[in-house]
Amino acid sequence: MTQIAYDMDAVGLFLDIDGTLLDIAAKPHEVVVPDELVADLAALSKQLDGALALVSGRTIADIDSLFGSLRPRASGGHGAELRANPGGHVELATEPVPDTVREELEELASRNKGVMVEDKGVCIAVHYREEPTIGTALHLELAAILDGLGDRTLGILPGRLVYEIKHVSHDKGTAVRAFMATPPFHGRRPMFIGDDVTDQAGFAAAQAAGGFAYSVGRDYPGVKRGFDTPADVRAWIGATVGKAEAA
Ligand SMILES: O=P(O)(O)OC[C@H]1O[C@H](O[C@H]2O[C@H](CO)[C@@H](O)[C@H](O)[C@H]2O)[C@H](O)[C@@H](O)[C@@H]1O
Numbered sequence: 206m207t208q209i210a211y212d213m214d215a216v217g218l219f220l221d222i223d224g225t226l227l228d229i230a231a232k233p234h235e236v237v238v239p240d241e242l243v244a245d246l247a248a249l250s251k252q253l254d255g256a257l258a259l260v261s262g263r264t265i266a267d268i269d270s271l272f273g274s275l276r277p278r279a280s281g282g283h284g285a286e287l288r289a290n291p292g293g294h295v296e297l298a299t300e301p302v303p304d305t306v307r308e309e310l311e312e313l314a315s316r317n318k319g320v321m322v323e324d325k326g327v328c329i330a331v332h333y334r335e336e337p338t339i340g341t342a343l344h345l346e347l348a349a350i351l352d353g354l355g356d357r358t359l360g361i362l363p364g365r366l367v368y369e370i371k372h373v374s375h376d377k378g379t380a381v382r383a384f385m386a387t388p389p390f391h392g393r394r395p396m397f398i399g400d401d402v403t404d405q406a407g408f409a410a411a412q413a414a415g416g417f418a419y420s421v422g423r424d425y426p427g428v429k430r431g432f433d434t435p436a437d438v439r440a441w442i443g444a445t446v447g448k449a450e451a452a
Pocket residue numbers: 221222223224225228229230231232233234236260261262263264323330332334364365366367369401403
């Protein structure tokens with residue numbers, strides 16, 4: 206386990222979910238959220254005076270269904286949803302993906318074995334974990350669909366055996382900047398922990414604001430590999446909370 210040697214008192218902490226807090230599962234709804242993690246995140250948020258947010262490609266409704274009582278400050282849908290206060294109002298930063306796109310994606314999935322569409326409203330995930338070899342061909346098909354519709358407001362963001370169709374105007378970086386502009390994050394140093402290509406905007410935003418970026422299980426240019434596995438991240442969170450309780 207890699208230790209992050211920094212005084213957490215001054216940090217605003219941004220945590221990705223899949224591949225960072227949670228082990229990757231075969232299907233999105235098959236992830237396991239340990240009870241201990243929920244308790245540790247609640248304690249860590251308190252320790253940071255509330256300056257902790259989950260920043261995910263999942264929707265906030267989905268985050269709440271996974272994390273039970275936590276109801277954290279959060280951004281969902283790759284920056285498209287923001288919840289500034291725990292359990293509070295969810296602000297939509299973008300329009301939903303147009304129905305024309307949704308229909309084309311459903312049609313594509315219906316004729317491609319192993320493709321699964323996860324409709325999140327503000328963005329749509331096109332999963333291909335069941336047929337990993339089709340990635341390149343699938344990307345070409347998705348690009349052709351967006352080109353055909355002439356919609357320049359949407360783009361394709363690659364993730365872990367998934368392509369996210371999302372508004373190009375928002376990402377995890379815009380979410381970090383929005384949180385950092387307001388209490389309880391304002392005046393703290395952002396720390397972003399993530400595992401995926403989709404986290405690179407979050408890494409960059411944290412670093413640009415004088416903060417830190419740590420990756421999980423993979424290397425990204427200019428980003429320190431902080432952890433090897435989500436279990437390491439969970440252990441670090443537990444140890445960080447434990448340290449504060451013992452002090
Ligand atoms: O930004 P994140 O919190 O990391 O969320 C990214 C996407 O995670 C989910 O998909 C990924 O994890 C699934 C469960 O482990 C896995 O089955 C899938 O192959 C991965 O792509 C989620 O379903 C997406 O909506 C998130 O955008």
